[in-house]
Amino acid sequence: MTYREALRRALDEELARDPNVFLMGEEIGRFEGSYKVTAGLWAKYGGKRVRETPISEEGFVGAGVGAAMIGLRPVVEIMTINFIVPAMDMVVNHAAKVRSMFGGKVGVPMVIRTPGGAGAQLTAQHSQSLEAWFAHVPGLKVVAPSNPWDAYGMLKTAIRDDDPVLFVENLVLYNLTGEVPEEGTDITVPFGLANVVREGTDLTIIAHSYTVRRALNIADRFLQDGISVEVIDLRSLRPLDIDTCIASVKKTTRALVAEEGWATFGIGAEIAARLHRACFDELDAPVERVGGAEAPMPYAKNLELAALAQEDKIGAAARRLLADCGLVDA
Amino acid sequence: MSKAEKAQEARTLAPEHALAVLRGMILIRRFEERAEEQYTRARIGGYCHLAIGEEASNVGAIDPLTDDDYVFTSYRDHGTALAVGSPPAAVMAELFGRATGVAGGYGGSMHMLDVERHFLGGWGIVGGHLPIAVGAALALDYRDESAAVLCQLGDGATNTGAFHEALNLAEIWNLPIVFQVINNQYGMGTNVEQASAEPEIYKRAAAYRIHGERVDGNDVEEVWFATDRLMRRARDERKPALIETMTYRWRGHSVADAGKVYRSPDEVEAWKERDPIVRYAAILMDRGVLDEEALAAMRKDVAQEISEAISEAASAPVPDPDGLYTHVYAPGWEEQFVHMDQAGPFGEREGTKHWRK
Structure with missing residues (x-):
């Protein structure tokens, strides 16, 4: 199974498992995702569970924070990590701060999935790997799996996690093939283990x-x-x-x-x-x-x-x- | 016609209700005056943004909400906290940085909240909470709840990109949210005409095909009935709205700002003539609902309540110093992240002994 398919399977299974899980992002519905990770999910789950957004990164990342604060589990896709920069305020000043700033009384169980990486002549504004920025910030969790097994297992962990998680994918990895856990095993991969x-x-x-x-x-x-x-x-x-x-x-x-x-x-x-x-x-x-x-x-x-x-x-x-x-x- | 509909038609609150609304405004006024005093005595740190003069905009907009609705606001949030019903002692304790504060002493002046009463902050980045409030409205709609979000913001926030994105999303997704622009004429020291190409802010809603209207933000009943109507519409018809409540910040931007260099004393005095509390008290006296004696008793009662809140806050314990990391992540993660922290035990844990001579 490819890295891309492993991610899709994890999303599919989590959407089926928990009605509070929903996806949100640009072109993730009818267009099936800029990198086709969400292909088929809009047709299967509809526009409420797979919500297409306008080009408003600050707006919809913020909407993810608000929805998460009152009990939903948004999985927000940022088309590539370069486009998270307009939403940095929501990630760093808001999502990362909520739990501590409000004395632990409310949290933000949200995932932001986004690919970094380079190599296809996409040039200066589309070739960055910015994960170090986020790894610097207390309140965020940051993971970056390198193979289909971990992509599948860590995305499931991320969606079930009660904190904001930046889930860094990679443009070049999407076509990498490898083993994934057998269906029905519900195997996940924990955070914090190299x-x-x-x-x-x-x-x-x-x-x-x-x-x-x-x-x-x-x-x-x-x-x-x-x-x-x-x-x-x-x-x-x-x-x-x-x-x-x-x-x-x-x-x-x-x-x-x-x-x-x-x-x-x-x-x-x-x-x-x-x-x-x-x-x-x-x-x-x-x-x-x-x-x-x-x-x-x-x-x-x-x-x-x-x-x-x-x-x-x-x-x-x-x-x-x-x-x-x-x-x-x- | 239901009781609520009759009240909407008459645009007058019933006597008991009106007195409670008046008391709510006096409570905010007194709380803020005492907070200012406590700040100057260095019992409150950080920033301290007061809502004196804006009481009708706060109480008038929050009082008509149902228990299922949600409230978001900016950093000028003490009045909002009191209006949703958070105990003054807990709000004051937050200002004092005490463990009994509404955010356990982790938030301070700008980050009040009351999850139980659906008040979700107290946010410190201008305009930043607008998309978040939209997300809460999205969640209400997602769960088919008959509830809506009231999102308060200042006039300055309407010049941020987040304002544009939030209103656009609210309309294209048909979300139950009312944006209340508390137009107090100034973003810090910059007045609305200076900062906004369209200073009649309610008109900006039209760009998103959202209903916008402007009301006298110092007339508590006018704010009450307009907000009530727009919140019902949001709940029942899933239609967002923008209401601009015109008011004035009597004090500076924060306690640290005297509020004098960018505006004239005449301007401040003219607005003080329109004191929302004095005005409403006079209206209730005209209606025979209130007399001078009852008003004095109410003021005394409020003053006593705030004095007790101060005493309670001053004697409350500070947060446990071992709790520095407690709320950074969800329960169960503290140990792992403390282990990672260079400023924490990690630095001494590995390697150091070998090379120390």
């Missing part, structure tokens, strides 16, 4: 979302050098499972954190800071960070390729780190 997707002994690569796929390919490539790479899929950014990362790095003594977003003040910066403190004695080299080029994404294919945090870029950083430690030739 997944060691490849065991290794020489280097830990920590990533989330599509970058996990890249990290796995890099791990394969290093096999011919006799290097064993461990790959950690964070899955969840807030809450963050740093303990799994720490345990891994204590074992491998080397770490690289990779992400599609910009590395400066990024996810990798956070993890590197924590690893340096927690694994100070064990580390054989400073934690390496790799992210996308710190420039608005250009259009021309060659420039885009140069900007992306692709396999070659991450692989080269890993090789430099290993060479510094004398494990491979530079």
Whole structure:
């Protein structure tokens, strides 16, 4: 099943399970979703459960907050993460604050699903990975699954969760195929648990979302050098499972954190800071960070390729780190 | 014709009801005067936005609501909290930052709420609560409830993008919501004519094919009957509306603003002549519902109630310092997020001992 179909199945099952669950977003009904995640659901559940909205991100994200405050469970789709910026006030100043600011007397059980990612020449305003912004904010939960199983299981967890969840998908992942839980098992994937997707002994690569796929390919490539790479899929950014990362790095003594977003003040910066403190004695080299080029994404294919945090870029950083430690030739 | 319909026709509240409405306005006035005093004595921190002068707009709009309706408002929310019936002691305790406050001391002046009475805040970003109120109306409609939302906002909020998006959504989705623009003439120190291309704000509703009307916001019965009519229409016909209640902020934007540099003393005095409480008391005296003695007794009774609220708030406990993280996430998540916090126990938990010499 594809990542896209896994998401759709989770939405379908949750709509069927709980009458308080409803979907809301631009083009998610008749148009079947800009990336077709919601295809068929409007026909099946009707316009009340699958509500089409005008181009009013601030308006309908805010409407999600209000509906959630009095007991519904809105699942809001933002067409791509770039378009959440007009709704930042609702996400950061409102959704994230409600429970605490009102003394715990009311909460916001809302999911915002939105894809980030780049690689199809969509250019500066449509190629960002902004999840670090949200992972910075107390009151929000932020998850970014990398495969169909987690996409399915974590979306179900998100919808049943009582807090606002930013559910970050990825444009390139939508067609990725993989296993999903069997029908009728109602298996979910909890938040706050990273997944060691490849065991290794020489280097830990920590990533989330599509970058996990890249990290796995890099791990394969290093096999011919006799290097064993461990790959950690964070899955969840807030809450963050740093303990799994720490345990891994204590074992491998080397770490690289990779992400599609910009590395400066990024996810990798956070993890590197924590690893340096927690694994100070064990580390054989400073934690390496790799992210996308710190420039608005250009259009021309060659420039885009140069900007992306692709396999070659991450692989080269890993090789430099290993060479510094004398494990491979530079 | 039902009793309510008769009252609508006469546009006059029954005597007992009228006295309760008058008392509601006096309660807000007295509460705000004492809050101002407590603020200057540093028993209240942060911002403190007072609704003195706007009592008729608050009480007149909230009194006709049913128990099933919902209320949202801006940060000038003490009057709204009192009008929905939150105990003055709990509202004052919130200002004092005490555990017995309506938000447990986590919200303060701008973030009053009363879930039981369907008052969902007290919001601090101008215009930000409008889409949220629309979402509440959406939920009422989703569940086929015979109820509506009253969303109060200031004149300044009508210049935000959220205002446009909220009204548009309310109309295309046929939601049960009434937007009450409490036009007190100023957004902080900027007057409506300066800030709004269409200063007759109620006319803006027409752009969304929403019914808009303007009433005297210092005439409590006028506000009462107009709001009652529009809320019924919202409940029964799922038609949103906008009502602009024309009033005046006697004080500055907040207690920290003297309210003098951007307006003339004559202007302030002219509005004080139209004091909504004095006006309504005079009307009730004309009707033979009230006399000077009863009014004095009412004022005394209210003053006593507020004094007791202050004493109660002042002696209430502060929030438990261990509760810093308690409400950030839903119950059950606290430990996991505290564990993650660098300012919390995490920083000392891992690694430090090894390299400290």
